Amino acid sequence: MADDLTVFEVFGRERKGEPHRHAGSLRAADAQMAVVLAQELFCRRKEYVQIWVVPRTAIHWAPDGDAPLGPEPQRVYRIGEGYRGTVEKWKRFGGDGDASRG
């Protein structure tokens, strides 16, 4: 019987201000039932102020192969590491190098 049920992924928001996080998955005949079940399974102790329920077949994911997401190695000019020389350069002007970050 179980195999004609659809798998749904469940996401929950723990508090206002927090993004939804994956909480688990469940099997159900349809979306309405999945929502009811999810509230039962995941909200009994008010763990979440809101839940999202999504059929697994509607999820598209990346990466598809083994290539990692994002460039390898990391692009240094996109992160702070690419500009570590500025601390040194500020010293030449008597600055202590990080004041502008307050």
Added chain:
Amino acid sequence: MADDLTVFEVFGRERKGEPHRHAGSLRAADAQMAVVLAQELFCRRKEYVQIWVVPRTAIHWAPDGDAPLGPEPQRVYRIGEGYRGTVEKWKRFGGDGDASRG
């Protein structure tokens, strides 16, 4: 015109063992475009090892918020279309529409 494009929600896993967290959303013409664009919108700095991309219309939620989060009035997304068409490597394009990424 741009507002006819479907809204997709994006979830990302920061490290192995971490649950997927909601990272944001984007508009795209279809799931293939959404997955390709989501990679550069959310992973330019290696923020995630994997991302899930879901059309917003496939999301069912509870408890009901007060404002509709659901399907865009002009373009109701057909759940059937949610079946996972993919763009394989250049040899097996999404063009023939049924290759599964599974």
Added chain:
Amino acid sequence: MSDGRLEAFEARIARGDLVEADDWMPEEYRRQCFRLIVTHANSELMGALPEREWIPRAPGLKRKLSVLSKVQDEIGHAQMIYRVAEDLARPFGISREQMLDDLIEGKAKFHNVFSYPAPTWADVGVIAWLVDGAALETQGALLRTSYAPYARILRRICAEEAIHLKHGEDIVLTLASGTRAQRAMLQDAIQRWWQPLLHFFGPPDELSPNSERTFRWRIRTRTNEQLRQSFLRKYAPKVLSLGMEIPDPELRLDPETGDWHYGDPDWNEFWRVVKGGGARTEARLELRRMTREQQGWVLAAMADPTSAA
């Protein structure tokens, strides 16, 4: 009936609660949030244009990559913010398309600074360092805004702006320690950008009905003057330490208060620019209009139902 909800809403805000996209909110709260957020999105999109002119001319492979990456981030910020604005404005029936049309037809506002020309490479350093520094002040203060979807994207925007700041510093420091011509180019850029930077924070808050409500509902948490002072405290000393002059004879630090006193930055110029009179405003809006016409066919191809996979 809704008065009950208004009280409850205001009590929640006063307690420091946050508002999510699908929560009930007074229509005026939604309108005020939308006004602030769509102006921010427009500013990010228009803000990319002065530096964008320098991607093709950036000297050296590292600078070419970092200017391109920075402008890409600004477009990425616009994407995140328009998405928040779209979800917020759906009950008003306003789409992203509508927001872009209003921007192009000069009906929508964006930050004054992005109407100014960027004639030299030094402008790229000054914009990335000082204009992004100013933006980081206002955005940092908005991290505590009550509208949660906006606060969430601001965390990422501020983290990326902090990297843009280092990229800008690196250019400015290289010019400041370079040839006489490079130092002169830097001084000229600071000369041109100082007044627009003071304008960036807006005139001192006369408690207009708008600003009073944005504070009561904790959409904004710091006044224009507080933000301007915070900017001056951080950046005026650093500009001076480079041996550069600041074009304001009255600029001085008040040792007791730690505040900087500055000469009147000509608010008529500010209002003239904000109402679309900036030197480059029309040219940049025209650029966006032309692009929209040339690419209408791509948007049509994306929306074409026959092509849905």
Added chain:
Amino acid sequence: MPLGDELSAEGRAALGEYLLLMADDELVIGHRDSEWCAFAPLIEEDVAFASIAQDEISHAALFYELIESMRGLGRDQLAFGRPASEMRNATLLERENGDWAFTIARHYLYDLADELRLEQLAKCHLPTLRAVAERIRREEHYHLEHGAMWLVRLSRGGSEARSRVQAALERVVRESRGLFQPMAWEQILVAEGVIAARPSHLYQEFRERAGTALATCGLRMPPDVPPGEHPRGRTGGHTPELRELLQTMGEVWRSDPTASW
């Protein structure tokens, strides 16, 4: 051990020429890609295409650094300091961007040609060059996926989009032979075992691979052009569009090449 030390003097010179050709290809297409920044047809695509532009420029930097290790000329000197007559890129890549259909069609077919070239390099026995080729191939995987996605979308996006993309393919194919222009030094690299076959001999396989790929996108591969009309960018036969590009690109750097920027 600098790259190519175990090769003969001619072998090293030939390798330097091949690296310069690849570096100039990637730099010029990366520069053209970057011109779309802030003006792509959809804000979400604007961000994605700016990453592709950065990839190509970064790949150019990798090749220029390999040449720097062999000839001592700095990577910025190589990229910003040479006139059009010394640039080795194929003319197809220097053409202005035109509409989105031309940009996508050109990029996709160039990515296919580049993939063939990189597959060959990934088998070469010089470890440094093999490692660089491997890294670039990983990032090019995304370019092919991005190009395929757009070609499928445009070919099924209604009549105007379909005719624009088919017309763009006609223009691109007319100049794609220039990507495989025969060069004198090719034979030396084969003789010294750096690569298994002359790069210009990859043209037929390129046409087959492109034909298969376009068919699955629902598009026709335009016919080949008669041999006489092939562009000769790799031996200095450039267009005014490259001269203008280099003039713009070098404007600040050339104002004082000895200064640090």
